[in-house]
Amino acid sequence: MDISEILSILNSVFEKETIELKTDIPVEPFLIIAPSKINAISLFLRDEERLQFDFLSSLSGVDYDEENLAVVYNLYSFVHKHKLMIKVIVPKNEPNVKTVSNIWTTTDWHEREAYDLFGIVFEDHPDLRRILLPDDWEGYPLRKDYKVQEFYKGMKVRY
């Protein structure tokens, strides 16, 4: 099933404003979804008979532009063998996204990683803490404006 068919199924259930189709950026088209709706739409994507996206390949945080961060979801269906890319864009000063870890358990760690490196806060996540960096590290390293801290526990970080 291609992305326009998926979009028409989604549009029949959810409000049109919450989903936007982007086709002009190579290599593949994707959907942009409103941050407040991601949990409900994900649940629908997984459970709807015609879609059945039972596998979440990857969840990536992205420093989208000057003001925004993004979360990118790459979904796959073992049943129907189709793929889908979804983006959620949130402002940097309030980067809150609803968690999907209750839908795909694999996102538990993926969301912790996005929180760790980008500071994206996943609401209702069961255990949101840093995963790769130490708990008391300052800042979010993969943001483009990140400045590394000078000292960590008395050790000079930049050498």
Next chain:
Amino acid sequence: MAELKTEEMILNMGPQHPSTHGVLRLELVMNGEIIEDVKPHIGYLHRCFEKHAEAMTYPQVIPYCDRMDYLASISNEFGYAIAVEKLMGIEVPERVEYIRVIMAELQRVASHLVAIGTNGLDIGAFTPFLYCFIDRERILEIFEITCGARLLYNYIWIGGVSRDIPEDFQKKVKDFVKYFRPRIKDLNNLLSYNKIFIDRTANIGVLPPDVAINAGASGPTLRGSGVKFDLRKDDPYSIYDKFDYDIPVGEGEKGTVGDCWDRYMVRVYEMEESLKIIEQAIDNIPEGDVLSAVPKRVRPQEGEIYFRTETPRGELGYYIISDGTVNPKRVKARSPAFCNLSLISQISQGAMIADIVAIIGSLDIVLGEIDR
């Protein structure tokens, strides 16, 4: 007996522990010898791959990819190179495709040999480990004559490979295939069907297929649970659709489908399938120039791609965003071992403390890839 229940104990395993396969720390919540919960703590080997990649040009990222999964460097480069090629629209010569596939399959055998050997070693079988490493050494020799390195190759480049195969490459590979087939039988007699090994791994750490899919498992970990899914067949890339081979899955031969023995045995069967692919490819390498499609300046169009390949550990995906400059804006690596490790608490609850060693071994984790 209920009144005899004592308070639970936290046991720290790692970060320096031989059977955690690197610097992994497991926080085990124990009730006597029974594991109530496992909390993995990772990040000890975090080397900022994704941040480094943003400061590099596209070809400069390749050596960093090598260092993620250091037991399967070729497979890591392979996925990255194809992703950038798709982004740039480069067509790779047929000769390069054949060389890449042969190298990737040799790498798969080498990587599985480590997985199998260390899995046995962790539960006390020392000899098979040495057998595996002798055979792996032969593959590393082939890699060494091809690209000069034994572990971190920087061999697959964007649009080609760094140098052509040497004259005696085909003969060496054929000799290896001929030599290695009977060695798999030896390995089965030594380890796979060894009663002690079966007792330690069958019915341990059972991963049901629906849990595996929901938890993002891939590779032998997913196939051990009986899910017939391999990206080489189900989402083909390169020239994998030209070859005839099977996808082995766990069938619960010695216990339950999805137990440690099934995950182990899938790797043994996969080595045979890899040999089949190598045999079909080795005599059909077409003539050509391996460097003809390598671009002088790698500068992809503005755009983005998520591309996934089947490494020995499972689905390795690269999510690359290009902003039209020589440096990538974002490179995210979705590493298979990261996802496979994240489900450990779901399959080890209720197991004995000695079983956790068998479970980690059967998941075949590489910490370099998990922490990146």
